[in-house]
Amino acid sequence: MGEIKSTLELVMERTRGMVQSREEREQDIFRERARKAAVLAEKHLSGETGLAAFVERLDALSGREPGFDARAAARLHLARTLPLDGAEGKTALAALACLGSPHVREMEEAMEKMAGETEEAEKQAEARLAAELAGRGISGSAAVLRPRTDPGYEKARAAIRERARARIARLAEAAGQDTPRAGY
């Protein structure tokens, strides 16, 4: 006759010996803290909190979690997920500067280079489209060309962004190495 076991008994039986090491537990705690810092960073990027409030909350998080550098965790998150253009990109760079990131200028340069190359690719695509239409006998002020829908432009833009993303990723990792236990 079989023994009837409660769910709790089954769980206890099957998890016997499954004990988290001290190191694993510390990593879990750190990941959770870093996640909190990342959430604060995202709230700042979305405009929900201003820069001063963002920094204040990071410092409060550090205060609540002894040994945790919330500013460093936020720096790493912002650098890794840096929006490559638009207002969010500028917001992220300003936040990184405020948080003392050593690579802000290089990130700015990477983004400026990307913007310049993208603009140039767009001009080239526009010239190519205008030449194609002219070849068909079409021209005039009424024609609004759309270089951004040109497959050649899309390919060039993707390559430019990939290069910028790789450069910024290297800077982010360098920032991570500069920051003890900031990796997550």
Place this chain on the structure above:
Amino acid sequence: MAGLDNLMAFIWRDPRANNCNTYLIDGRAPLLIDPGHSAFIENIAGRMEESGFNLPRLALAVCTHGHPDHAEGAEVLAEIPVPVAIHETEEPCLKDMARLFYTSQGQTAPEPRFDFLLREGDLMVGDNTFEVLHTPGHTPGSICLYWPAEKALFTGDLLFEEGVGRTDFPGGDALALKESVRRVQSLDIEWILPGHGEIIQGREAVRENFDFIGRFIFSTM
């Protein structure tokens, strides 16, 4: 057609043939105005071939607006490929408001690819110069093509013989349509080449048509 030697007009009289008027201006860079429904392109192409013209020779197709009876065939032309253009206001409308139009007609909304967009200004196609006029009302991005050299106006669905385009579809605007009609009325026109119905020929007939619209159509809108 007397007076417009390079123009071929495919006037809608048979619902099995097309559902709008399609115009072809032949020449060094042939221009097609309003390809019509996709299903009827073959018919239009056949009639062109009878006149010794084939679609791949087209330099450009212009849609006066995005309704399917005028612009659906753009997807067929794009495959040839023939560049297709529409007003810059109309394309975004096609992606949202016109979707309602298609579904209300029990049709699936196509996603035509427009190679470039149009705005107010000159459009040179081969040896012919046209003026693109933004004439909203029937749709937000409706245009008329004015051909000054021939004093001809391609009106799309802005106005017809003794009528104007409907304004009860999504994006329609009766006040804007009236304003657009008044605007083109000031042009020097001897030919009205509408999107549906018969061509109006002669300065006097054109004037009478505008008078009729002003007196009897506008008052009902």
